[in-house]
Amino acid sequence: MSRFFVVKTTANQERLVANMMSMVAKKNKANVYSILAPKELKGYVIVEAESTEDLVKSIRGVPHVKGLVRGEVSFNEIEHFLTPRKAAEQIKEGYTVEIISGPFKGELAVVKRVDEARNEITVELIEAVVSIPITVKADHVRVVDKKEEVE
Amino acid sequence: MTEVACKSCKYITSEATVCKICGGRDFTKNWYGYLVIIDPEKSEIAKKLGIRYPGKYALTVS
Numbered sequence: 001m002s003r004f005f006v007v008k009t010t011a012n013q014e015r016l017v018a019n020m021m022s023m024v025a026k027k028n029k030a031n032v033y034s035i036l037a038p039k040e041l042k043g044y045v046i047v048e049a050e051s052t053e054d055l056v057k058s059i060r061g062v063p064h065v066k067g068l069v070r071g072e073v074s075f076n077e078i079e080h081f082l083t084p085r086k087a088a089e090q091i092k093e094g095y096t097v098e099i100i101s102g103p104f105k106g107e108l109a110v111v112k113r114v115d116e117a118r119n120e121i122t123v124e125l126i127e128a129v130v131s132i133p134i135t136v137k138a139d140h141v142r143v144v145d146k147k148e149e150v151e
Numbered sequence: 152m153t154e155v156a157c158k159s160c161k162y163i164t165s166e167a168t169v170c171k172i173c174g175g176r177d178f179t180k181n182w183y184g185y186l187v188i189i190d191p192e193k194s195e196i197a198k199k200l201g202i203r204y205p206g207k208y209a210l211t212v213s
Contacts (some may be wrong), residue, residue, distance in 0.1 A: 002195055015185045019207075022187045033194035037185040038210060048194055075195055081184070082199055082210065119213065139183075139213070 002033050002048045004078060005055050006069035011043045013064040018045055020062045030057035038081040044069070046078055087138035088116045096145035097123060099136060108144065109134075156182035156209040163207040172204055184210025 009017045014037035025032035031050035038046075043066075049055045059065045091097065095111045109123035112133055119138045124131040155178040156163050157170040163185075164171065167178040186208045191197040202208060 002193060018185055018187045022189050025189060031190075031193075033188075033190040034196045035187040035189070036196060039183045039185075048196055078196075079199070082196060137213075 002050060004073045004075065005047045005049060005052070006073060007045050007047055007055075007059060008066040008069060009043055009045055010064040010066065014041075014043070014045050017062060017064050021045075021047070021058050021065075024060060024062055025054075025058035028057040028060065030054040032058045036078065036081065040081065046073070046081075086116060086119050087141075088114055088119045088121060091121055091138055091141070091143060092146075094147075095143055096126070096147075097121075097141040098144050099123070099140060100142050101140045102136060104134065104136070109141075114138075153180060154207075155180055156212050158212055161209045161212055163209055172206070179212050182209035182212045186210060 018035040018037050021035055031054040032047060034048040036046040047055055091111055091114055093111050093114060097109055097111060099105055099107050099109060104125065108126045110126060111121055111123050113122040115121065120135050121138050121141065122133050122135045124133055154163050154165050155167045157173060157175050158177040158179050159175045160170060160173040162170055162172045169176055186196065188194055188197050188202050188205050188208060191202050191205055
């Protein structure tokens with residue numbers, strides 16, 4: 001029966017740590033079955049291993065590992081990372097969002113329409129003199145205010 | 152060297168020719184989340200996602 005542990009890493013080095021850990025685990029013959037680095041979880045990786053000893057074997061000498069999180073997590077707690085919801089499902093019309101990439105990076109905008117199938121949203125920039133609807137990928141915005149705008 | 156993910160099975164590779172796992176030819180640079188499967192027979196995560204071969208996988212592709 002596998003158990004799930006959490007390893008703390010340097011931020012933005014999760015993928016490197018996961019690769020190195022898999023190589024070290026194979027070399028040291030540790031019973032590590034999988035390593036998960038969800039994008040939502042910065043600075044941590046989730047390791048599926050047989051026991052704590054196997055986990056310790058797999059992090060030996062791996063750079064950017066900052067430590068182990070005490071205890072273990074259940075499968076239910078990590079299940080939602082495996083089937084991530086689309087970004088558009090979490091955005092509703094009227095929300096204020098900040099655009100985080102592309103030519104309008106840093107601009108605030110109000111959501112006018114959500115296309116869940118395409119994972120796109122249509123927004124209008126708040127600071128623009130003439131409001132022009134622009135369509136952006138839902139992954140490229142960050143929700144600032146969830147209050148729906150009063151007309 | 153950019154890594155790309157197969158659009159159908161989410162396998163991550165650096166050679167965007169033919170997917171080693173499913174034989175698909177459709178790859179994308181826009182993938183998120185990272186999963187290394189070492190032992191697909193014993194891994195609960197691999198069972199849940201229906202992964203049968205060890206390797207690197209993405210969690211979402213677009």
